[in-house]
Amino acid sequence: MDTQIERWLDAAIQGNDEAYGHLVEYYQTGVFNLCYRMLNNRQEAEDAAQEVFWRAYNALHRYDRDRSFQTWLLSIASHFCIDQQRKRKLTLIDIDEPFEETFRDGNSPTPEKTMLLRENSTQIEAMLETLKPTDRAALMLRYWYEMSEKEIAESLSLSVSAVKSRLFRARKELALAFDDDSMESQRTERELYEPSNV
């Protein structure tokens, strides 16, 4: 871990709120992104991320320094969002609202590529909605945060074998749904553009 973060962490554990503020600033995007991808709504994601940082603040004395702070925060966020999803059973997807995004490689793609990415991403977000909250969280942690199966297991309080089977199930469900969806859209396009034989 970065020495500056270590210093903030030490100070925050000693009760320094300003140091904890720096940690919030540093980890806000990671936590917010997980909440947003899990809840699919910006306002709810903001509230959830605020709640996650508050819970972490109250549990700082229980934080195990051998674990990564980010993994610990994401673990709190995952559990919170899974509970929220179970409570609310969200069905709507917030796709009209524009929002700021950060590309992981730091390079902005071309407008055409962005358009294509957005289309695919919207389609996949809709499919992610159909997954069980825990399967979805496992998939998020695997792809957005590049966590190992062991780290995911620790974050979600599951066994490694349970994570493996959940990841397999989630991947299969997504692949099957994406396949059906693609076939359906191709069929619709054909019906729209090809002249009728009647």
Place this chain on the structure above:
Amino acid sequence: MNHQMFEEWALSPETCSPEEREALQQHRQQCESCDRLARSWKRIESVLDTAPFARPAEGFAQRFQQNLAARKAAAHKRQARKFLLILGITFAVSILAGSVYFYSINPPQFLLTQVFRTAANLLVTVENIKIISSTFLGFTPGAIFLPILMVSASALGGFALLWFTAIWKFTLHGEKAQ
């Protein structure tokens, strides 16, 4: 044919050995469903791999600091209320228990006598204090009266401050556990 194994390989190609990858390729040429699954997953994976991070609106950390202050104040208030409630209940229960015990071991006529005797003693004490005070004030010069009043007021104020600080400090202990 065991499709489960090929599906697992198709859905997590990064974990496959070169031999397993080769076997999967051969299987995909014969099995349309596994081939479609693998192609479909590849597309999803590429979207997931390039999916951007959603960022919170500007000022997230500042909003957190404000929320933190508000939540801490609320937690403090809750703790103070809880402490005073416990104190009140303990006092009330002690009074009740004491009364029940007192009434259970003494006959009513004795209690009545005790009440009147205590009231009379109280009145006598108040009268005595009045006499002592007026005698004392009669002998002391007027200039000393003000310092005495100030010292008494300061002492009382100090005790009150000490009491409130003690309650305040005590309630802060529970704040983090909320």
